[in-house]
Amino acid sequence: EAQVTQNPRYLITVTGKKLTVTCSQNMNHEYMSWYRQDPGLGLRQIYYSMNVEVTDKGDVPEGYKVSRKEKRNFPLILESPSPNQTSLYFCASSPTGRRGETQYFGPGTRLLVL
Amino acid sequence: GQQVMQIPQYQHVQEGEDFTTYCNSSTTLSNIQWYKQRPGGHPVFLIQLVKSGEVKKQKRLTFQFGEAKKNSSLHITATQTTDVGTYFCAGRDSNYQLIWGAGTKLIIKP
Numbered sequence: 515e516a517q518v519t520q521n522p523r524y525l526i527t528v529t530g531k532k533l534t535v536t537c538s539q540n541m542n543h544e545y546m547s548w549y550r551q552d553p554g555l556g557l558r559q560i561y562y563s564m565n566v567e568v569t570d571k572g573d574v575p576e577g578y579k580v581s582r583k584e585k586r587n588f589p590l591i592l593e594s595p596s597p598n599q600t601s602l603y604f605c606a607s608s609p610t611g612r613r614g615e616t617q618y619f620g621p622g623t624r625l626l627v628l
Numbered sequence: 629g630q631q632v633m634q635i636p637q638y639q640h641v642q643e644g645e646d647f648t649t650y651c652n653s654s655t656t657l658s659n660i661q662w663y664k665q666r667p668g669g670h671p672v673f674l675i676q677l678v679k680s681g682e683v684k685k686q687k688r689l690t691f692q693f694g695e696a697k698k699n700s701s702l703h704i705t706a707t708q709t710t711d712v713g714t715y716f717c718a719g720r721d722s723n724y725q726l727i728w729g730a731g732t733k734l735i736i737k738p
Contacts, residue, residue, distance in 0.1 A: 554637060554730060555730055556634070556716060556728045556729055556730035556731045557671070557716065557718075557728040557731075558728070559725075559726075559728075604670055604671070611724060612724055616661070616673040616676070617661075617671075617673065617726070618673075619670040619671050619672070620670060621669075621670050622669075622670050
């Protein structure tokens with residue numbers, strides 16, 4: 515089944531403790547992206563990647579890192595999480611990221627930073 | 629920067645009433661996509677509009693793209709409980725980036 519998977523689905527952590535949220539897609543998509551969703555703000559893009567070893571900042575990259583060493587995986591890293599990073603995070607992918615393409619979303623990761 | 633404003637933020641309707649959400653962009657869009665997110669779920673693609681003035685229908689849902697390609701709307705006729713969720717528009721700018729609206733939450737009154 516074609517899908518985007520994320521792990522973990524729920525995470526509670528404390529300020530400053532490094533964490534990684536994994537994202538994997540099995541559709542051979544070149545484009546992958548991370549969003550955070552907060553009430554009243556919709557989806558805001560954190561980072562995106564057009565292909566392996568190519569990553570770019572989105573609208574709200576501060577406090578986050580990503581890597582794209584393999585086509586299928588696009589982990590999101592919070593080196594030193596802070597409470598304002600408490601949010602719902604979505605990973606998404608599409609074939610090339612160009613116009614006219616649908617984005618496929620993972621199930622989401624709900625993060626609480628205490 | 630470029631923005632897509634989406635209104636209203638919430639809409640409460642009785643089952644059977646109509647629902648409409650609107651998106652307005654500060655700049656011309658190359659296309660616009662609509663997504664639905666059920667409570668507790670993830671955004672799921674509904675449709676894409678590309679042409680100026682385009683209108684597309686999916687059963688009770690009607691999507692429109694404005695003549696200037698700066699605004700769009702989604703209208704649901706005779707809402708049902710299965711329509712509950714948040715509807716997002718996402719416009720694609722000239723750099724192929726998706727700019728998301730904040731979403732409109734459809735709430736069906738019991």
